[in-house]
Amino acid sequence: MAAASPFLIDVRRAVDVVPGMTSALVLTAGPPLPWDQYTGLQRRRILEAAVAEGLAPDSDEVERRIGAGEIAIGSSYQHGCIGPGLALCTASTPVFVVENREHGGLVFAAMTGPDLPLAPAPDRPAELNDAVVPAIREALELTGGMALQPLVAGALRLGDELHLRAAAATTLFASNLFPSFLDVARRREADVRACLSFLERNGAAWFVRLALAAARAIADAANGVAGSSLVTGLIQNSRECAIRVSGLDGEWFRAPLPTIDGDPSGNPGGDCVFADSVALGDPAPRPRGDLTADALAYWAVKPGIDLYKVLGTGATPAMTAHVWTASGALAGGPTTRPPLACFEAASDAHRQRYSRKPLRS
Numbered sequence: 400m401a402a403a404s405p406f407l408i409d410v411r412r413a414v415d416v417v418p419g420m421t422s423a424l425v426l427t428a429g430p431p432l433p434w435d436q437y438t439g440l441q442r443r444r445i446l447e448a449a450v451a452e453g454l455a456p457d458s459d460e461v462e463r464r465i466g467a468g469e470i471a472i473g474s475s476y477q478h479g480c481i482g483p484g485l486a487l488c489t490a491s492t493p494v495f496v497v498e499n500r501e502h503g504g505l506v507f508a509a510m511t512g513p514d515l516p517l518a519p520a521p522d523r524p525a526e527l528n529d530a531v532v533p534a535i536r537e538a539l540e541l542t543g544g545m546a547l548q549p550l551v552a553g554a555l556r557l558g559d560e561l562h563l564r565a566a567a568a569t570t571l572f573a574s575n576l577f578p579s580f581l582d583v584a585r586r587r588e589a590d591v592r593a594c595l596s597f598l599e600r601n602g603a604a605w606f607v608r609l610a611l612a613a614a615r616a617i618a619d620a621a622n623g624v625a626g627s628s629l630v631t632g633l634i635q636n637s638r639e640c641a642i643r644v645s646g647l648d649g650e651w652f653r654a655p656l657p658t659i660d661g662d663p664s665g666n667p668g669g670d671c672v673f674a675d676s677v678a679l680g681d682p683a684p685r686p687r688g689d690l691t692a693d694a695l696a697y698w699a700v701k702p703g704i705d706l707y708k709v710l711g712t713g714a715t716p717a718m719t720a721h722v723w724t725a726s727g728a729l730a731g732g733p734t735t736r737p738p739l740a741c742f743e744a745a746s747d748a749h750r751q752r753y754s755r756k757p758l759r760s
Contacts, residue, residue: 429636654740
């Protein structure tokens with residue numbers, strides 16, 4: 400995990416690069432559920448995404464076509480994707496392509512979408528697809544890709560927490576690409592201007608998508624190590640929270656979604672919490688000017704959650720949830736914790752596999 404090296408290498412349409420993506424598939428956050436079990440905001444956003452993709456004229460027809468098997472709903476994690484909010488992705492969605500250059504493997508993150516709208520971008524898709532995406536793609540080709548770890552570490556030093564606050568990271572991203580943007584502007588000045596305007600308008604949270612892609616690339620590299628009890632992922636849908644453990648073949652161990660102030664409707668799920676599995680997203684203020692070299696070994700803290708240390712202390716790791724208004728607007732990001740039952744279920748499976756003694760009665 401500490402040796403992983405995530406690089407942004409491209410921006411493409413999801414249908415062209417995401418494994419298993421089809422024109423009639425909608426991807427969303429968390430472990431997969433039968434369609435009738437998706438609830439609340441997540442269900443509504445899935446319907447909206449299908450309509451926006453042109454899969455049906457309205458939500459009622461989307462419902463009918465899902466029931467008839469004409470539209471499929473899938474889990475983002477099963478297709479190598481990750482994203483903020485409800486991690487929605489459809490065939491035409493432009494996705495960042497992130498490569499772990501140390502260990503191999505690709506991760507895909509929706510550049511924008513109806514899960515976490517970026518005002519005023521959602522009503523200007525032509526600008527995104529015809530100007531922003533080509534300008535970034537060409538700039539990346541000129542640079543040979545962008546190392547994400549230094550950007551994330553730098554943004555943390557500047558006060559970002561990379562869930563709800565990513566303004567410094569977006570500025571660092573634009574600064575890294577600026578020399579290449581000058582070269583691109585010789586051929587397509589209007590596109591570069593549109594791209595820079597887009598980044599300025601959406602800077603507050605836009606880079607979160609890349610931070611999540613980097614987090615997944617790092618965690619995926621540490622997954623599949625025989626015997627390991629390292630937690631390599633946290634995800635949520637509208638009903639459940641789930642964790643993945645390195646030595647357990649990619650299985651996700653589920654428990655009911657944590658509530659916010661006792662209200663189950665306050666937490667609609669979402670995969671932003673994946674970042675917390677690699678020490679990103681802590682909402683507490685970061686210290687400035689006194690971070691030791693050891694503390695900056697990877698991000699700004701050492702990543703890694705051990706299954707048995709969680710069980711030994713009874714303290715599950717903090718994670719940042721998202722709270723939405725009834726109309727679907729983002730209202731805040733309180734700290735929650737995954738249920739201990741996820742870790743207990745994973746430990747049962749781990750002990751059975753590797754003959755470890757239980758840490759609980």
